[in-house]
Amino acid sequence: MGGRGMGGWGMALRIAWRDAVRHKVRSVLVLVLVALPVLAVSTGAIIGFTAEVRGVEALDRRLGAAQASLSAGEGAQPVVQMPDPDEGYSTQGEYDDGKAAEQPDVAGILEVLGEEPVSVRTGSGDLWQENGDRVHLELREGDFADPLLAEFVDLVDGRLPASSDEVVVTEALRALGHGIGDELPLTDLGVAPTVVGVVEDAEQIDLEIAYGPEGSLSLTSEPSSVEWFVGGEPVDWDAVLALNERGFVVTSRAVITDPPPDHLVEYEAHEATFEENAEALAVTAMIVAMVLIEIVLLAGPAFAVTARNHTRTLALVAASGGTPRQARRVILAGALVLGLTATAVGTLLSLPLAAALLPFLQRFSSTRFGPFDVPWEWLAVVAAFGLLSAFLAAVVPAWLTSRQDVVAALAGRRSDGAPRLRTPLAGVVVLGIGVACTTFGGLSYHDLGPLLMSGGAVISMLGMILVVPGLVAVVARTAGRLPLPLRYAARDAARHRTRTVPAVAAVAATVAGVVALGIANASDEKESRETHYYMAPVGTGVVTLGYDSWADGRPDWGEVRDAALREAPEADLVEVRGLLSAMDGTIESFWAVAPPRGEDGEEMPLLSESGGLYPSNVLVGDEPALDLTDSERIAMEEVLAEGKVALFTDQGVQVDSVELVRRSYDVEGVGEETSSDPITLPAATVPIADSAQVAAVVPESLAGELGDAVETLGLAVTSPVDRETQTAMERAVRGINPALTVEIERGYQRHPFAAVVLWVLGAVGGLLMLAGTLTATFLSLSDARPDLATVSAVGGSPRTRRAVAASYALVIAMVGAVLGAVVGFVPGIAVSRPLTSGYGPGPFLEIPWALIGAVVVLLPLLSAAIVWLTSRSRLPMVARID
Structure with missing residues (x-):
């Protein structure tokens, strides 16, 4: 027929436009499902580009009126840098401790540029x-x-x-x-x-x-x-390289505005960040693919119903000699019309929405946003993404409609054909491949780990979609003993899989994502909670000087105690003595326990971890204020009573003596100095199960061996103190010496962000589940009006219709939620392993059962309740009675 007849797109687009206008509710639904993601992503892109001020746009903020700014790289070592050093710089050649400890010679700036710098x-x-x-x-x-x-x-x-x-x-x-x-x-x-x-x-x-x-x-x-700033003439790339040789990192207005050719830039930023970029690219690709799949699945039922409404028309076209391609074009044209409209609406609305949100968002940022920046090329990509999602959502309904049985369609028989066994079998295979990739990616610590996990998640999602038709059929076959409304809904869902499968898959995809992210977040939270290092019993702590304040003199600790007790009369304050570790000017000095050596001469570590609130690793006293179990305290007191140093160990080490060594380090110089005269004392180890607050305790009987090294370190707060009392105590002691601090161990404090993440996951997952379930349910009810009218005609009550409507929602939501939860466990557990294996006894795993229970049980019931309340009890007659 040619482009002007049935064979062209012209008539198909006209039919699609008229159908969209005629069925306004369904059209608006598709517009919302496609336009909202486009609106959200486009708005986010505008806000992101406006908020991020980089490159040439940021030069006035970074340089003011100067031509260049300079800072020290790695001391006086030569550096290599990108034209914009914010994109990367590093030392040149082999690292040199001596040069790293020096400062670059400022006279070099004048020598190279001829301008006196302003610092x-x-x-x-x-x-x-x-x-x-x-x-x-x-x-x-x-x-x-x-x-x-x-x-x-x-x-x-x-x-x-x-x-x-x-x-x-x-x-x-x-x-x-x-x-x-x-x-x-x-x-x-x-x-x-x-x-x-x-x-x-x-x-x-x-x-x-x-x-x-x-x-x-x-x-x-x-x-x-x-940072040094210079004016005068523009600083070119040759001057930047000359300054790099002298140890300066240079931000040049001229170089950033007009970068040198790549072959003149020695620093290869893409090599240094390849792994990070690969990981970010893999995660971004996964997110894009998952969002695309989600939109396609959410919009799919609407196009399935559209295709259903065109069944008889297209059957007549086929009976008159029309081809399957012409039938497909009618459905796909609807996707193009609605997709173009949705993307245009979403893109255009993003401009005023972003402009309205920017002043509000600026309140939450400490950095000034730049001028309003619309990244048109990115908006075009987002719009194309939205159009593609609408088109893909219509592909399957269009394909199935073009292959319909013409005789059955003309006779009014509307159910889909029998499911093919090969589809769910293929789904199981694809799902298995996805699970394997995700699992292997989570267990691997090489560069392909993130890529395998991201790819595996997408493959698992596709496999899950292929499994859904078979799962829906199984549910329908096992629904024989269910109440009539549930039985009817389950079997009707199986008969009309074209609109059921996308809805179930959309719910499953949402739940899988929520479960996976929920497990990862909960496991990360568990790692933080269980690896929290307690530096003192919860609620207790110490009053002491800041680490770098001891050089200014010691306070009168009796006066400090009296001041603190005036604000907290019920507090227990105990003087703490020991070997001080502190900063004196540029000299950092500390006392350490020299690791004992075994028979082979190798050092034997005593502790896997130690450290507390005291400015010392070695205390002196027979009853130190330490957080120990009863058995550990008894063992320590026995060692101290014998006149020996108590050495804490969780490594099973046994010793009979210990060397206490004072080391000093010049932070502006190089190298570490060790005392040439270590103090050797008799000692015995005290086994502990957990980390220690100090490495050793010296009994009072041996304090004389340490001479003037023993001094008061502060006051231990051995009774619980609340935050208000801590603030009052700190205010009081700072009146004596402003360098005094009151440090109290508060135990593990859950970051508010962790709770917010779970709430956001639940909220977003719930909204998407409700959107998918309610959309598919109401479309199903619209499509099933003749069947429901028949139910009413044979005696079905209005309550039965409501029950059937609610059952539609329950079947779609429950089947999707259970499937999604099962599939979501795999990437969730896989991701939690590398996420919580950074240090300590990991990996950690925690399942957020409350979150999973809410999305698997409560949300399907909520969906059914909403449908029950909003469904019409009575239907108008579908045929006139004479």
Whole structure:
């Protein structure tokens, strides 16, 4: 017939358009199912591109008015970098400890560029409020009145600092009560500059930041990072390479704007990140495939009903000489019409929706978003994705309709043909392959692990879809003893598998994803809970100085005790003595237990893990405040009573002496120094089942052997203390010495995000299940109206119709949920193994039975209840009675 007749797409599209207009409810349903994912993904893409400020777009934030910024890479070692160092840089050649400990020579900047650099030093500090709350600040020292740095801050009120005892602060700090004219008491740094202005940071929002000239915030003597900025002429790639040789990492405006050819870039970023990119690509491909399958399955029943409504029309076309291809085009044209409309609506609505959400989302980000950015190429891909999903959803109904029995269709017999055994058998084979890939990927720790797990999950989903027709048929055959409504619904579902199978598969796919992610999340949570390291009995702790504050002198511990007891009179405070490990300027010193050696001369480790709240690994005393079991404490006290050092071990080691060694390390130098005169003392081991808070305890009888090394480390809080009391105690002791801290072990604290993940999984899974079940159910009821009218004609009550409607929902949801839960266990368990095998006694496995029970039992019942309440009790007659 040619393109203008039945053989072309023109008439098929006209029929599809008229059918979409005539059946508005069904059309809107398909539009929503396809448009919502397009809307969500397109909106997310716009928000993501707007929020992410990188490359050329971020240069003003990173450089201000400068041509380039420089920072130290690995000390004075030469480095290689990408044109944009944010994309990667590393040391060049063999690592050199000596050069790594040095700083690059700043004079090299002037030598290469001919410009004197302007420096900005960044560090941090603590600000204690009058109510005892601690605020952690970011501190920046530099001449922000210099034209190169002026764009980093925008003066809102007051003026910029004019001397080293003045600073400006952000609005967030002013909101805490530190406005113009107030002092900023940075007690841990020993300075309190005066606030003379309020500024906004060019990049950060709602962060507590203080800016001042060099020396105003004492960052020159504190751990901090330095960045140098240069103006003048553009810094080209040759200058970047010259600075790299001197140990600088360079961010150049000219180089990022106009990158050098690839052959001039020595750093191969794609090689360094290949494994990460491969893993991310595998996961992304899996997510895309799963979403595509889910949309196809959710929209499938709607196109199945559409095909059903065209059954007689297409049968007449076939009887008149029409070909199966022409019949398929009518159904596929409906998918094109609805798919194009849905993707256009979803894409266009994403623009105002993203614009409306951005101000709201900005409140939850501390980084300023960029200008409104619409990635049209990505939106085109998303739209094509939506159109493809609509087209694929119509392929199976179109194919089945084109192969229908013309005589049966003209006679009004509407049931599908008998299921073929080879389809579920093929599904079982494909499902087995998917399970094998997923399992092997979870057990493997090589590069193909993520790829195998992702591919296996998709293959399992496809196999599960092929299994559904056979499963539905089995349910129908075993429904003989069920009540009439359930029996009717199960058998009708089997007769009309074209619309039933996609719905069941959609529910199963959703449940499988929820179960798999739920198991992975619960197992990860179990690992965190069971590997939590207790540094003291829960609710107890220690009052002590900060690790780097001992060089400033020791407080009067009696005075500290009295101050703490004034706020917590019921607290038990015990003085703790031991061998101090602390930082003194740039020298880190600590006492260690030298591992004993066996007969073969090899070192024998005593503990797999140790460490606690005390600033020492060796305590002195006959009754130390340690978290031990009764048997462990008795064993320790017996060793101490014998005048020996108690060495804790979980390795089954036996010794009769121990060497206590003091080591020191210069953090700005290289190498480790060991005392040439270790202290040897008699000792015995104390077996413990778990990790130890300290490595050893020296009895009082041997304290004299240690000389002046023994000192008071702090006060052990041996009775439970709540958070409010801890805050009050800390406020009181900081009045004596601001470096004092009150550390209390609170036990494992579940991260709120873990609970949120489970709630989100349950909510999203529930919504998708309800969407798939209710969609398929109401479409089934619409398709089955003649059958239900017949039931009413032979005496069926309105209640029976409601029961049949609810049974449709229950059969679809329950069969899909059970199948999905079974399939979801495999990837869930497989993923949990590598996820929880990082360290410790893993892997861990925990099944979230409450979540699984909710999606497998409660949601099908909820679906049935919704259908029961919303179904019509009576139907209009389908034929006129004369």
